[in-house]
Amino acid sequence: MALKGRLLLVPSPLDFGGGDTLPDIRQALPHGALEAAAGLHHWVVENARTARAVLKRVGAVVPLAAPLQQLSIVELPRPPKGRPAQPAPDLRALLQPALQGHDVGLMSEAGMPAVADPGAALVAAAHALDIAVRPLPGPSALLLALAASGLNGQSFAFNGYLPVDAAERAARIRELEALSRRAAQAQLLIETPYRNEAMLAALLATLQGGTRLSVSCGLTLQQEWTRSDTVARWRVQPRALPADVPAVFVLQA
């Protein structure tokens, strides 16, 4: 029996759609990860177009093992948003190359696949098939935002997206604030960029003045900034959030 290939989890830069002048990919990924990515012939990705653009940038630094057009790049089926990923039998077909001895790369739109991004179901399928899983270091907006917040890095939770309905959203914010106070736990949230401003407004309208709120915008990009302050001071001195750059929100009561 041939030795199985591995599933490599390859992080991607956080600058997808981030403007005309993309930074050198060596700003985001370690050389080791670039070498590993450049060596792969088989990919499963969230979005083939983005993945090809990233691989082109990888190839500018480390020559790809084969021309871009000759790589096998297959898209993940889209999972229902906000639901926990579950292994699905048809994902096993995507891992066929690994069963035949070839390493397979998993890449999502931005940051670490399978964390606040699709891919967990494919990783679960790999474990079920006894395929070794190897995550490569790289950028993760959640972790960068948490580190930059100065809030509790010893206890934190990521809660994904909030409900869109205003009343449900406010209720959920109050619930997370209470949980944060009870467990001294920092609470991380994300939002679609065009709703960044609405999210900030909802947080400032709902949270108590003494609760701390950190917002990180455009992490790893030229225009990156993080502001961490009490809600009371955010209200007095607001800061506009861009509608086209991802933001991460961290609160702690």
Add this chain to the structure above:
Amino acid sequence: MALKGRLLLVPSPLDFGGGDTLPDIRQALPHGALEAAAGLHHWVVENARTARAVLKRVGAVVPLAAPLQQLSIVELPRPPKGRPAQPAPDLRALLQPALQGHDVGLMSEAGMPAVADPGAALVAAAHALDIAVRPLPGPSALLLALAASGLNGQSFAFNGYLPVDAAERAARIRELEALSRRAAQAQLLIETPYRNEAMLAALLATLQGGTRLSVSCGLTLQQEWTRSDTVARWRVQPRALPADVPAVFVLQA
């Protein structure tokens, strides 16, 4: 008034104390982070000896701005273990160079500073002094382990260390399992390496058979592995954990 310097959060490799043959630091850190680290004259670190060893490895790839002996390397005061970090007034002295216009680097023992590692209080002090905080991408054992687990990357919590007392520990494990079931939330835990085996034994003795448990050992190291399976199958087919390599535990009910 001189322009303020920034506080750069510089991740370190996960191989501290990891054996005789340390991998090339370019396996762990992006070239951009290595360049940023090499350019700094002022450091605040968890452990000066480790930080010097890391900077020596950085210098082998990107020449340091000044010889190692001439860098200012100050250690963080040790925070009480397991407690949330709070800004302390005396940390402001450590940021004096930034107030005078110099960038300051923050580095912890392994991975991202201020996440499951000291440093959050210094970051909070920087925000209080209106010093810009910039986190640099690099390895984080928590995020790598979560991605490699195939468990819920859309909702997860990190809970730090469990109580050492056996009864308290079992109670806390049951509490986290119930929380995981209720909120479909993956729960991350770490332990001091020499207690890895005791931790695994406690998890297998306490969790229900259908709960999923993922263990990642030696992430980014040569001997790295991740096993993700149900508790029932872990019990039938146990796997020994090394006592000298960090492990991350992820459970989901």
